[in-house]
Amino acid sequence: MEEAHGQSLEDDFEGQATHTGPKGVIHDWRKFKLESVDHTCTAPAGKREMLRQMSSPQSSEMQPERTGRKMSLHEYELVHQEEEDERCLRRYRRRCMLDMHQRLSFGPCHGLLYELESGEHFLETLQQEHKVTPVLVHVYEDGIQGCASLNHSLEQLAAEYPTAKFCKIRASDSGAGDRFPPQVLPTLLVYRGGELIGNFTSVAEQFAEEFFAGDVESFLNEYGLLPEREVCAPEQSESEEDAE
Incomplete structure (x- = not known):
């Protein structure tokens, strides 16, 4: 049997x-x-x-x-189906991580240095931002020593700290130019939940004549104004994901 x-x-x-x-x-x-x-x-x-x-x-x-x-259509589909499934799985996992990030109230991800075009735009940004998100605003003018270096440093830090929002605004566009004369620029303002928690005038004086993102990062960390580093890339395209 x-x-x-x-x-x-x-x-x-x-x-x-x-x-x-x-x-x-x-x-x-x-x-x-x-x-x-x-x-x-x-x-x-x-x-x-x-x-x-x-x-x-x-x-x-x-x-x-x-x-x-030559490879048949059936063979081609079977060989590439698992590769496509893996790409879909990576996208699904990433979406789940971003959804969980939002549900846990860690705030949205940014990753850029935003230009504020007016005083109204400045106030709107502070009012609409998530309550746990630190908002760093660089008040600057072209041609003033230290402003260009600070903008460049903040661009790099924005990419490394996506859960903070980094902004810049010209003093002449802020509607309060008399409060930001050239001698106090660059000025760095830090807000959380709409409240001012850091106000640094002539902040370039805190650094050497030539300074970089690491110097600004260390300075801000001394005052506890930067969040924890997080892996967050909301703007990453599907083609970039597939290339990984």
Whole structure:
């Protein structure tokens, strides 16, 4: 009875279950998947036989013909389906992480240095921003020493601290130019929940004549004005994801 049952199982696999080792397992899986797809359609028996031959090991004399033929549509789809599934899974995981980030009230992600065009825009930004998000505003003017270096440093820090919002505004556009004369620029203002928590006038004097993002980062961390670093890239495109 056991011999008959074993023979039945062997008949079901058409003698192809004898492949052993990693290569044999791959051949068996490929043959099973190709035949499963093929049996769901009305392809002629000749096509099924061709697919069966393509998925089975060939004799040494058949190798040149086998390596020289073009890949069929079924083979192409099966080879690339797992790769596409992996890309979809990465996108799904990333979306779940961003959703969880929002639900836990860590605030939105930014990553850029925003230009504020007016005093109204400045106030609107403070009012609309999430209550836990620190907002750093650089008040500057072109041609004043230290302003260009601070803008460049804040651009880099904005990318490294996406849960903080980094902004800049010309003193002449702020509607309060008399409060920001050239001698107090660059000025760095820091807000959280609409409240001013840091006010640094002539902030470039805190650094050497030539300073960089790391110097500004250390200065802000001394006062506890920067959030924890987080991995957050909301603007990343799908093509960039696929390239990873």
